[in-house]
Amino acid sequence: MSDTESDSGKEISIDELDDPSQVNAGSLSPEHFLQILKGGGDAYNLFADSVSHSIDSLNFILQDFCRQSNQQLTYILGYLVRQDTLEWLLQLRYKLRLDPSTIRRSLSPWIDHVLARLGELVLFVASGSCYQVASKTESVAIKNELESDAARAARQLPDCCDAFPVTLNAGYLSPAARRLLVRLLFGLFVMQPIIGTPGLNQCTLDIHHVIGELEASIGQYVRFEDLAGSLITKGDSVDCAFFLCLYADLSSQVNSTVAKPYVETCLLALVDMIMHSAGTHYESTPGSVVRGICFRWGNLVPWCWRTWADRRLANSEVTITVTTRWLENIDHREIRSSRGNYTLTTSHLFQNVFTSTMALSEVLSAGVKQLEDTIKIGHPLLRLLDNSCYLLSLIFRGIANEVWLQERWRFYASRVCCSVLHLCVMRYGKLDNSETLSDYLDILLAMENIVVEQCLVESQTERSYLFSGMIDQVFFKAKTLVDQDPIMPKHITMIRFALGFLTVLCNADVRGIVLRENVSSFFARLCMRFVVDFRKHTYAEKLLVSMIVALTAAEKYFKGKHPLVNDDGFWMLCFIRHESQFFISVALAQHIVLGTYSSNQFLVLQALDQFRDVMLTILKGRVPKALECVSHLACPTICIAMIRLLTEHEKTCLTKNVFINSPWTRELQADLKRLALLESTHVELGSCGHCLREVLRDMGPLLVRVLSGQDGNNASIEIPEFGSRVCLYKSQLLNIITVD
Known part of the structure; x- marks a missing residue:
């Protein structure tokens, strides 16, 4: 300083x-x-x-x-x-x-x-x-x-x-x-x-002693009314806020599991009084003194979530008010941009992800029920919902797969999913920021397909005509945005969201939730616009990745004899060199693995060449640092796509001979062999050779066998079982194939 x-x-x-x-x-x-x-x-x-x-x-x-x-x-x-x-x-x-x-x-x-x-x-x-x-x-x-x-x-x-703790209850002490x-x-x-300076002059006072003295002095802030037998608070709300936040922070440090009914009842009365203290002479703009004390410091919010997580406790619904007031005093835009002191805000979420999800889901569900079509941008309720969705997206990104197996977790995850689905269809076209749309997709893509399926069935049952009609409106509006001239950045965001939303709906596999006519018309307009504008405008390549992923999910959902779009047309778009070439190659690979592929030998050969170039770039460690992680995850997808093009196509003989005899293909084969032989010290394998060896443990040797032609007509080639997971990576929609 x-x-x-x-x-x-x-x-x-x-x-x-x-x-x-x-x-x-x-x-x-x-x-x-x-x-x-x-x-x-x-x-x-x-x-x-x-x-x-x-x-x-x-x-x-x-x-x-x-x-x-x-x-x-x-x-x-x-x-x-x-x-x-x-x-x-x-x-x-x-x-x-x-x-x-x-x-x-x-x-x-x-x-x-x-x-x-x-x-x-x-x-x-x-x-x-x-x-x-x-x-x-x-x-x-x-x-x-x-x-x-x-x-x-x-x-x-x-x-x-x-002597500070014991003095709290001294008889001579004035208020x-x-x-x-x-x-x-x-x-x-x-x-x-x-x-303060980290690690310098830590406080040596006994926390348990301080907590005990605070509990003994709680009568100075709350007492029972003699006649009614109910709790009443006394004293200034600012003083109560300091006392409550101090107790909450110290209690969070010791993590005591001992039940204290009287103390917790008194503390709940304090929480209730503080949260409803708006309108006093302490109120100011943009926030009150009391809210500043409660939400800028300490652990009051997660402590309330944890202490009164059991909704069977009397008056425990006060914690919903705590969550609401807290959400009103933060701004998801500032948290994203790291402006302001929001370290405590995000740390609140991960102290106990279950209680955090439970509290936020209650506020989100109640807010969605109050949402009306007439609410305009800037309404306080919308800010509350946007903050809730952003914080929930942070939670769902870090959840381990084992958590989804817990029944109690699925209940609140289902509540969040239903709320977000309704937000998607009610607010599409009315949002003023792209971050909130990404939050919606983050939450939906983090859900298991079975959770989304249950929510869609429930929504269809409750208001079938209304909900299905609102979904149709999403794709109708997206189709009109494609026809805009020029297409603005906001339009690109909205179209990309519609593609991601379509992917979520199709993967849930609920019959009748999406109409083929609307989706086919949407894709046709998009492909037509791509053909006209691809070389002139950068927006086309930004949308092509999401379009391929959505098209794959839609083809699988409708299972029709006729494709939704002309395959050869969008395959040609994939071969135009541009900045998003890596993501487009991964998207095309997953389309081949999960969907259909072209019968045009020339396009098949071009696809093989493109996949080989991407694999060589990854194996030689020439991928940009920012793409290393996702490139390793994409390797099995590309390998399976190459194997399928070389073994399952009806007329692969000529294509296979041309491709295998290429010196670049020989180099790829040699690199895969070195990787399989654990020669990770080779200079061209890069510093992440051990990671590549792990992800290519099954598919690497299999691809080498196909490229070497050891199996004749490849009848003995059997691709292992695999699954897929759609995710968002830096606003790009990706479908990652995982080998079981």
Whole structure:
């Protein structure tokens, strides 16, 4: 962090700060701050004027903290809420109180002012600078009285940090002192690990002891109403937010499984009060102080999900409100672009993926039921749904296959799938961003086909005519977008989404959900536009990959005698050299493996040449770093496609002879043999030879046998069983073949 400069452009050093009023947002740097705070040595042995200068300067800094930049405030607070810094201030105050010198003893109240203003700084930073500090236009007498009250509260703090927990329940502690103590503990346990230096000065207080004292003091925030027997909250919502977030963060660290019915009931009442505190004088734009405290720091959200995951518990539906408020205070666009402090937001999801999915699915399902056709872009409900879908897409991307076997997981996954399917058909053509469309596809493609199938059957049963009609409208709108001139980037996104959505529907294999006439017309328009514009516009190659994958799924779904499009036409498009050649080759390979292939010998030979070139590029390690992973996954797909073209075609004799006798084919055969013989040290196999050897363990030797012509008419060639999985890779729709 570089030193900041004053308004005049001159940097002010610590030696020039004879007057504390010189310390302001322009003159303060982190190095200066450390010198001001420490003062140069053991506080007890300092001269009175040195101590006075250090404390007075620090007091002035904290008094004007609202004028400083966020970077400076973060550094200052990260240092002040360290345990050793607080110990230094408390010990300095203790020694000054006992000092026989009247002059030195008179300095101890200044430290009380420092501690009081530190509590204000914790509130200011924790709320995201939403807290409105006292204005200079207010009465000086009122400001002095408030500062005096805060200093008297700080005077009741103990003389060491180890006594903080037990002091929470001390009988002499005033409400203001308890408020300050909870804020300091919040800064110590919640904020310092985030904004402080990692691994430096870890807090040594016993967490279990602090939790026990917090539970003992919960009566200061919630009590039972004597007559009604119901819980009522007392105290300020900001104080309750600090207390609740501190408890949630500490509880998340110990992961206690002991049931505490009374404590959890009281905490749930606090959650309910805090989440419904909108409209108080703390509210501001864009968010309230309370929401800033709850959602910017700590683990309140995942802790609520985990604590009240059992919906049979009384009032546990409050957690839905927590999720809703949290989603209202984040922005999926900023998370994608890494703007702002959203590390905690994404880490919330993976603490417990099941409870995260359960909470988000409840909000998403309720939101979809309220969605209407008339809702316009920018409506708060749409922002809520978009944030939910983005976070769910993050969860589903990282789920292991074993998770889908759990019955409870399938229930909530099915709820998410039904909601996203309805969003796809209701909002198609009305979205203002492409990221949300990708989120929809990410979620649907992550689902097992059986889950999508069940959701489609359920939707058909509930409103068969309406839902099927809305699906038809998706492809009708996509067809009209193909005819746009010129085709805009937004149109490309919408068409690509329609192709991906068609792939999902066809793979689910629910009869009657898609009409052949609409799909055939859509593909015909797309191919016609490709033929006209392929060499002139880059959008065609961006859509061709998705079109081939969707066409493969549609051909398999309809199982008709006649193809949906002219095979030779789009095969010719695949052989035009362009930037997306690798993805197009993989898409064509999966089309050959899962669908049909051309009877034109010339096109078959061109396809074999293209597949061979891609395989040589992969085996020699010449694939761009960004494509290494997906290229390894695509190798079995390309191998199976080559084997099928060479062995299952009716008129392959001439084609096979021409292809096998090519020197490049001989080179491919030699590379595959070296790979099979574990010669991974060969310089041309690249650094990922062991990965290639693993993925080509079955198909590599099989392709070598076909290329060497050892099996005569190839009657003995038997391709192993394989499966396929459609996925999105950098907005490209791919169908990866996996050999069982």
